[in-house]
Amino acid sequence: MATKIILTSKVNLMVKYGTQFNGLEKLFTQLIQSDQKKGIDTQIIYLDDKINSRSEKDYKDAIDELYAAHTPDYLVIFGAQDVVPFQNLINPLYSPETDNDEFIPSDLPYASESAYSTDCNSFTNPTRVMGRIPDLPGKGDLGYVKIVINNIIKSKPASSKYPVDYFAITASVWEKSTEQSINNIFGNIKMLLSSPPAKGKHSTEQLRPIFHFFNCHGALNDTNYYGQKASSYPVALSADDLNHKITFGTVIAAECCFGAQLLDKEEFGISIASNYLLNNALSFMGSSTIAYGPADGQGLADLICQYYLINVNQGSSAGRALLEARQRFLTESAPDLDPYELKTIAQFYILGDPSIQIIKSIPTKSTFNTIENRRFNLASKGLNLGAGISNTKRVEMRPASSNYNEILAILQKEDFKNQEEELVFEVEGLKADLFPKKLNFMGIAPAESKVRFRVYQKEVYIKAPVRNIKTLVIKEINNQVLGWKTYVSR
Amino acid sequence: MLAADHMKLKGKISVRNFGEGSKSEHTAVYLDTEEGSYMLRKKNTNPFENPDLKRLEGKEVTVEGTLDKYIFFAHTIEEN
Numbered sequence: 001m002a003t004k005i006i007l008t009s010k011v012n013l014m015v016k017y018g019t020q021f022n023g024l025e026k027l028f029t030q031l032i033q034s035d036q037k038k039g040i041d042t043q044i045i046y047l048d049d050k051i052n053s054r055s056e057k058d059y060k061d062a063i064d065e066l067y068a069a070h071t072p073d074y075l076v077i078f079g080a081q082d083v084v085p086f087q088n089l090i091n092p093l094y095s096p097e098t099d100n101d102e103f104i105p106s107d108l109p110y111a112s113e114s115a116y117s118t119d120c121n122s123f124t125n126p127t128r129v130m131g132r133i134p135d136l137p138g139k140g141d142l143g144y145v146k147i148v149i150n151n152i153i154k155s156k157p158a159s160s161k162y163p164v165d166y167f168a169i170t171a172s173v174w175e176k177s178t179e180q181s182i183n184n185i186f187g188n189i190k191m192l193l194s195s196p197p198a199k200g201k202h203s204t205e206q207l208r209p210i211f212h213f214f215n216c217h218g219a220l221n222d223t224n225y226y227g228q229k230a231s232s233y234p235v236a237l238s239a240d241d242l243n244h245k246i247t248f249g250t251v252i253a254a255e256c257c258f259g260a261q262l263l264d265k266e267e268f269g270i271s272i273a274s275n276y277l278l279n280n281a282l283s284f285m286g287s288s289t290i291a292y293g294p295a296d297g298q299g300l301a302d303l304i305c306q307y308y309l310i311n312v313n314q315g316s317s318a319g320r321a322l323l324e325a326r327q328r329f330l331t332e333s334a335p336d337l338d339p340y341e342l343k344t345i346a347q348f349y350i351l352g353d354p355s356i357q358i359i360k361s362i363p364t365k366s367t368f369n370t371i372e373n374r375r376f377n378l379a380s381k382g383l384n385l386g387a388g389i390s391n392t393k394r395v396e397m398r399p400a401s402s403n404y405n406e407i408l409a410i411l412q413k414e415d416f417k418n419q420e421e422e423l424v425f426e427v428e429g430l431k432a433d434l435f436p437k438k439l440n441f442m443g444i445a446p447a448e449s450k451v452r453f454r455v456y457q458k459e460v461y462i463k464a465p466v467r468n469i470k471t472l473v474i475k476e477i478n479n480q481v482l483g484w485k486t487y488v489s490r
Numbered sequence: 491m492l493a494a495d496h497m498k499l500k501g502k503i504s505v506r507n508f509g510e511g512s513k514s515e516h517t518a519v520y521l522d523t524e525e526g527s528y529m530l531r532k533k534n535t536n537p538f539e540n541p542d543l544k545r546l547e548g549k550e551v552t553v554e555g556t557l558d559k560y561i562f563f564a565h566t567i568e569e570n
Contacts, residue, residue: 098510100560102559217513217515220558224536233538257514290512290514291512301513
């Protein structure tokens with residue numbers, strides 16, 4: 001029988017729900033009974049005797065201790081950030097003038113064996129199948145929790161089908177990139193909407209498919225996603241558009257900035273993520289903060305979101321789909337992550353029960369795989385990934401490059417003027433012991449190499465006041481330029 | 491995100507780019523005060539299109555509202 005532990009804070013819930021707390025415990029009991037019938041042995045565990053100071057470190061330490069004690073197949077956090085906090089990781093890209101997120105609220109540390117840290121680099125070794133069943137932040141709303149938990153109880157995997165129906169919206173300016181993502185997930189782009197012209201208020205029929213995908217703008221403490229064409233930013237989806245229109249079992253991936261934020265309903269209105277779950281969606285993947293991706297290629301948010309939906313459609317549970325997506329993203333990015341890749345792995349999380357299987361896996365006669373084997377393989381892979389990925393640290397004293405002319409040529413090729421702010425990141429030594437001393441690539445011995453990323457950002461004025469921004473990341477090893485990437489503005 | 495405290499700030503309005511290279515990049519309106527610079531938004535309006543706020547560029551104002559991280563959500567704005 002599979003095992004699941006649901007971790008939460010009784011004290012925080014009692015303060016939040018008052019006399020309704022008993023109702024909450026009844027719902028937990030119903031979920032445990034329902035899981036039993038589905039072959040999952042579920043326990044609710046209150047963290048309170050392990051979180052004396054209620055610091056984020058307390059929560060991380062307590063959850064690590066309980067995970068080690070139980071080694072469950074599914075690790076679940078119950079509650080929004082005011083019940084069990086996100087772990088605030090330091091944003092390596094933070095700059096008051098460019099990326100204003102000082103911290104990245106993250107659930108990634110809870111999915112890792114690494115000890116508490118605020119450094120994203122510590123958590124490039126995810127091993128745990130985990131997710132968060134959120135309530136609404138702020139005032140306790142038992143009615144909301146009742147719907148979310150009853151939907152988990154009612155859930156059962158849908159049959160896979162081909163072609164897969166989906167609902168997807170892209171900001172018009174990112175059409176090329178989104179077309180590739182949608183093709184990779186669904187095999188066609190027939191149902192992809194572009195905004196503009198799409199301007200929210202979608203019909204029940206449009207929203208009917210259970211796969212939803214968004215590559216749009218999003219904003220802090222805002223309840224809409226936005227399209228873009230030139231200086232026009234129409235509402236592409238409003239939280240209110242979802243009311244009574246979502247098919248039971250819908251799963252969502254949103255690349256948008258702040259796409260999965262959980263808002264105090266009374267202060268800001270219900271967030272899109274919260275309202276999806278209220279309207280019978282079962283799993284929502286999105287970002288806590290400002291997210292990135294190229295305009296006409298594939299990278300960062302494009303990748304982790306599409307991996308998630310692909311995994312869900314192949315029959316992974318929501319939690320396993322996220323862990324596999326994180327590991328695939330790290331595998332593609334390894335051995336050294338640029339700072340945008342670090343932010344991406346830290347900022348995406350899932351909302352909903354991670355043990356839910358949205359789509360039935362296709363049975364095969366030739367193979368059989370136990371959940372124990374899947375968990376063992378994922379844990380081994382995560383630990384190996386962590387061991388092979390070096391830390392990428394921002395360097396305040398920026399070293400000059402001995403490749404000045406070569407970098408200048410790249411800047412010119414990519415239409416930079418060499419006047420832009422430069423951020424420098426250094427990879428803290430490759431894992432030298434992994435490489436034979438004799439190994440040598442074109443004069444570069446990996447065992448003795450030093451990797452450096454030089455990051456430049458520039459504005460391209462297309463038509464005032466609209467600005468297109470281009471980010472250039474140049475990779476050097478031992479002062480030799482090995483390549484570069486551009487993340488074009490969204 | 492949880493509710494923030496109300497406060498009153500004095501400063502000058504400027505217009506600059508926000509979120510370079512990101513999925514929320516746009517031309518934003520800022521309130522530059524002696525203590526720091528905050529992105530200015532009005533609740534329940536499009537955060538990416540803010541012609542009413544942009545019209546105040548260069549003006550000294552007093553803004554009442556709530557501060558959340560780097561965003562000041564304006565409830566009232568008065569020109570000084």
